Amino acid sequence: MLWKKILCAVDFSEVSRDALRTAARLASEQSAELVIAYAWTPPVVFAGETIGLPAGFLVDVIARAQGELAAWKTEAAGLGAKNVSAEFLTGAAWHEVVGLAKRDRSIGLVVVGTHSRTGIKHAMLGSIAEKIVRHAPCAVMVVPPAS
Numbered sequence: 001m002l003w004k005k006i007l008c009a010v011d012f013s014e015v016s017r018d019a020l021r022t023a024a025r026l027a028s029e030q031s032a033e034l035v036i037a038y039a040w041t042p043p044v045v046f047a048g049e050t051i052g053l054p055a056g057f058l059v060d061v062i063a064r065a066q067g068e069l070a071a072w073k074t075e076a077a078g079l080g081a082k083n084v085s086a087e088f089l090t091g092a093a094w095h096e097v098v099g100l101a102k103r104d105r106s107i108g109l110v111v112v113g114t115h116s117r118t119g120i121k122h123a124m125l126g127s128i129a130e131k132i133v134r135h136a137p138c139a140v141m142v143v144p145p146a147s
Helices: 014-030 057-078 093-103 119-125 128-135
Strands: 005-010 033-040 083-090 107-113 139-143
Touching (some): 005 014, 014 057, 014 083, 107 128
């Protein structure tokens, strides 16, 4: 199957680096555009409670994440992807990735890594990859950790 645009969701872990390698290879082989997306989830603040974060803390966190995303974009180009862009999203990762795929109907494939959690860890944390598979409007490729 040929895809015009491939979306690779990353969280900057080694598992997402494996997904990036796969997505970059596919994009290179098919001359497809590669979009690398990172979703930043803001800290949850409960009503009535005060959180003492240092001034500029959130600005620094966001700036570091954006810098990391830019580095991953450069890495994808180094892996052979010709047309690479990056999206910094804000919100729950699975929801934002699915939302991007729904808004941009030229995305034909989402590539995402999985941490392969099972049992209680999976039950408590859920699976971002699983939620993307269930809700995405296009094909999803789940890349397991390299062994």
